[in-house]
Amino acid sequence: MAQTALAESDTGPSLTELARRHGLSKAGRLPSLPEYTRHLWSYRHFIAAFANAKVSASLGSTRLGVIWQVLTPLINAGVYYVIFGVLINTKQGVDNFIAYLCAGVFIFGFTQSVVQAGTHSITANLAMIRALHFPRASLPISICLVEVRNMVASIVVLIAIVLVSGEPLTLEWLLLLPALLLQSIFNAGLALFVARLVSKATDLRQLIPYIMRIWMYGSAVLYPVTFFSNRLSGWQLAAIEANPLLIFIELVRHSLMENIELAQPAGLLWIQALIWTVVVGLGGYVYFWRGEKGYGRG
Incomplete structure (x- = not known):
């Protein structure tokens, strides 16, 4: 009887084969990128709910709530206008400097807010990360959704400023949507990148x-x-003109304003914006995914 049982065990499936057959995997295994992406997509409702909770919390912490999302860039634009436009007189050569300045401040502030919030997306949620199992990319992505919602209110104010300052409403205004979409994906890649970077070296936040x-x-x-x-001139000018935020700001100015001088032809700006979006968006996602198993440890 013992010899028969031993023979059956020798010819039966191995433990590895049994685990594979029943969908079990090694503990702590880093999922493949497609598998991780599918897992992340399955948590899309959690991401949206977490973003909504962050918005509600931020609105409840101040009396003016969402108004601060508009007041902050407006105050910054006012200060910059007095210092740079009036005192230093950088407005020479731009017919509508107020709209030009506000477009730059609002669009740059969009990316700036995402990066600053992204640095806290992992370190500020360590308790949840250690207690629950979910794709950690949900946290930086939810931060991006919060800032996108804030940006919508800012864009409404920016459009009002552009119209009041005398710019005509044209079909080119429709280009604002793809420009902001590309920037949002770019911002998400940045948020994922800084989230992992700061989680490993918190001093970088400073x-x-x-x-x-x-x-x-x-x-x-x-x-x-x-x-x-x-x-x-030369490589220095080329490096400045390849700056992704300069490119996104130029695209927004080009869509909302007439008779402005661009750093490069509009077609080239769109190509560069698309390249930066793919490189930073996908690169930040892959970089974050590679560190998935290390978040919350140590």
Whole structure:
């Protein structure tokens, strides 16, 4: 009898085969990228609910609530107009400097808010990460959804400013939608990238404000884009003109305003925006996915 049982065990399926047959996998295994993406998609309702909860919490923390999402860029634009437009007189060469400045401040602020919130998306939710099993990319992506909702209110105000300042309503305004869509995907990639980076080296969070400030100065937010072409040449000018935030800002200005000088032809700007969106959006997603098993440890 013992010899028969031993023979059956020798010819029966192995433990590995039994685990595979019943859908079991190794604990702690990093899922493949397609598998991770399907898993993330299955949590889309959780992502939306988490984003809604973040919005509700932020609105309840102040009396003015969502109004601050509009007041903040407006106050910044007002301060920058006085300092750069009036005192330093950078408005020369731009017929409608108010709309030009506001477009730069609002669009740059969109990315800036996503990056700053993305640095906290993992470290601020460690308790939930350690207690529950879900794809961690849900957290940075939900942050992006929150900022997209905030940006909608800001865009309404930006459009009002552009119209009041004298810009005509044209068919080119429709280009605003694809420009913001590309920037939103770009922002999501950035959020995923900084979320993993800061989760491993939290001190980097202190550098983010300085990095964003330098990035703003290199994105023609506060002065005409001709400021660079009049002072730089060769690879330096090419590097500035390849700046993704400068490209997105230029596309929005091109869609809302007439008679403005662009850093490059509009067609080339769209091609560069698409390339940056794919590289940063997909690259940030892959980079975050590679660290999936390490979030919340240590």
